[in-house]
Amino acid sequence: MAKDKLVKSITSRDEDFAQWYTDVCKKAELMDYTDVKGFIIYRPYGYALWEAMQQYLDKEFKRTGHENVYMPLLIPESLFMKEADHVEGFAPETAIVTIGGKEVLQERLIIRPTSEVLFCDHFAKIVSSYRDLPKKYNQWCSVVRWEKTTRPFLRGSEFLWQEGHTIHATEQEARQEVLGMLDIYNSLGKEVLAIPFVQGQKTDKEKFAGAEETYTIEALMHDGKALQSGTTHYFGSGFAEAFNIKFQDKDSKVKTVFQTSWGLSTRLIGAVIMVHGDDSGLVLPPFVAPTQVVLVLIQQQNELVQRVAMELKTALEALNVRVKIDDSDKSPGWKFAEHEMKGIPIRIEIGPRDLESNEVVIAKRVDNQKVKVQVQEVAAFIPSMLSSIHQQMYDSALANLTENTRSAYSYPEFKDIIASKGGYVKMMLCDDQTCENLIKEETQATARCIPFVQEQMTPHCPVCGKAATKQVYFAKAY
């Protein structure tokens, strides 16, 4: 049977999660490889997921007073070298243009791995007075970071993202920005992707190169590994001092600005796959799904079947539901498998037998539940069904997150949980980075974040016995 053939070509999720992931990426036609390692093609179905995220975020960014700009792709090496920590963090993974227009360039140009230095250079030129502040900019673009190990969406040598860059007259305003944007990232998960995040601050070891503080949203994948899904950075005045971004304040004194940046990337496509997917392929949250409802015609030559399909399509489109008719000449089994692979949230089967009692079958991708509904009730039924599927998916991901978040009161206990169960492990930690280094070395788990809501689990650091200063979420991560 056709269905079996298509589905059999995916590896089982529990058997080999990594292979399952790659299979879904390819078979659901989200992406394709190219001859250059780490540079993928975002195929229409994959790109559409990114467009849905863009649409939500761009609206939120504008609502909160941000403006889009576009900075150049290439950064002169001398400009790139201006902030020491930043250089140390990014220089090893840069791609460098040395030839332009058949001539060897006098100064080498770096393809942006991120655009802090370009924004800083620009800010220094356009800001002189408190009247010019704040500047709240965002840019949609691709960046290049030469990665040794690459995986579709999760880690690429090129990826698509947005990078926000803002400067402010006061520290307080900059700090509000950093947390405000984290809120927006979090709401993308909650409202669009049906993904619950753990939120908090990065440890000094894990923070962004050049930042004073980094904040993060972390998602938990089905295999128990964490995925950093978006970060916001408070720079203080470090970059601003290096780039001389100064302004005359209301009190006539010359001051240095306070700065932030924040970014979220196509990595989140990977999160959607790995949080929600199953052995039949993708399972898409309704509000990000390019097609929310597919109408499948059983006996597609049947005129009544065709007419009902067209009527339902029109009725659903009038409600802004993204709906598609599959009238291809493939068998129903093949079609079902294909739509399951693509994770379309709702399938409506329209067949002559059900139509005798004026019914169609509505099948939910997330749990394969089927229900028969009267044709004239379908349109009213679908929008609330989409919302309830979203909630069901969010709740299920949240239950998985809760179940797989454990507490360790000793370091042996910590090691045991990481090795045997995976997921998040909460543990106290001291201020000595040696402990964090040791944990990573011995268990491959890294500090994902210092959660905003802190519990006092033990007074001491379970690794070294010194005074604990914070509670930390650890996990193995992508």
Next chain:
Amino acid sequence: MAKDKLVKSITSRDEDFAQWYTDVCKKAELMDYTDVKGFIIYRPYGYALWEAMQQYLDKEFKRTGHENVYMPLLIPESLFMKEADHVEGFAPETAIVTIGGKEVLQERLIIRPTSEVLFCDHFAKIVSSYRDLPKKYNQWCSVVRWEKTTRPFLRGSEFLWQEGHTIHATEQEARQEVLGMLDIYNSLGKEVLAIPFVQGQKTDKEKFAGAEETYTIEALMHDGKALQSGTTHYFGSGFAEAFNIKFQDKDSKVKTVFQTSWGLSTRLIGAVIMVHGDDSGLVLPPFVAPTQVVLVLIQQQNELVQRVAMELKTALEALNVRVKIDDSDKSPGWKFAEHEMKGIPIRIEIGPRDLESNEVVIAKRVDNQKVKVQVQEVAAFIPSMLSSIHQQMYDSALANLTENTRSAYSYPEFKDIIASKGGYVKMMLCDDQTCENLIKEETQATARCIPFVQEQMTPHCPVCGKAATKQVYFAKAY
């Protein structure tokens, strides 16, 4: 007076058009330069113009069945070399990455100057049956072409654009695509930018590297020079043969696909500036203007003035008018000059004296006409005023185009018009490219297009006297 100060800083348009253009780009805060020649910063006001064009085009592309994708930034040199004409056209202006992750690359990578070869390579992999056709893809991205002479928006080493790439089972369908997309480009001009285009086919000399036929929309700038504003290409099966893009047709025979591509770039921002701008700065067509109406408070501490401003803002926003209040502490004269520089279509002056008779002053940027309107009638007045301003601007640009399109029946007459008047000159031409070369060499005018509607002006080619085969629009061009 503040107004004078700001306006004096722009060069007069008729005195030095090139300097006027650069002044407007900078003073209207559309862009800024960087330290790398030809790589500019698209500032918020400039980027917003591009976003408005994107929004219109993206909707049209999707309405006509196109899907967005994203191809890699970098092209392996060997892949780039696969189609001979294409290589010849683009190789001299490529930027080349030779170092990645601190190591010299085994194969050099070219930053895309355009993505034909990437799409071809991908199409060959994903197409095998007539069922897979057509593929109608579009991509929004930036491209890099190492230019010797650069000017903001008009010619940059990096620019933003969209590139459409489609493959079809039949020649007829591919040809329809090429003309259909040209229509959409043309409607962007007519409906959004208030720019009339001359449409037609490029001569063989001027067509795209690798295309069988290139079609173009050409705009006429205020200084009498033409600007190529968007092109669509019919490739036939040239690329498809080189890249082996084949499919099994309904008749079971293996055939080669027919291909198109089409692109439109941020160059059109330059067209908007140079078609509509004047000595006070930008003049923006209403449907592309980021701010359509600015409310200026005369005596901004006055409570009634403030209240009326807020009421008008709310009322206009409810009608989807993009409206902004300027309540800054600058003088009215300064504000007026600033909004004129930025080309905001409508300014509403709200002052206590006019409010005594319940009136405000509405000023049109395009002709500086002022009218007093009762406060309660403003909201109903504005939307139709925006439409009529658009029409007025289109008509004026069309009148300029018509006035500056002249006919030459002899080559001396042609040379005289090009040298003394500029604009378009219509003339017959033979099939010998020598004549076209000579014209370019002697007059700097190039063949802009072979218009769709052909007039038979002379039976012979005025340059060489041989049989004429086509009527051509010539002009000096950007």
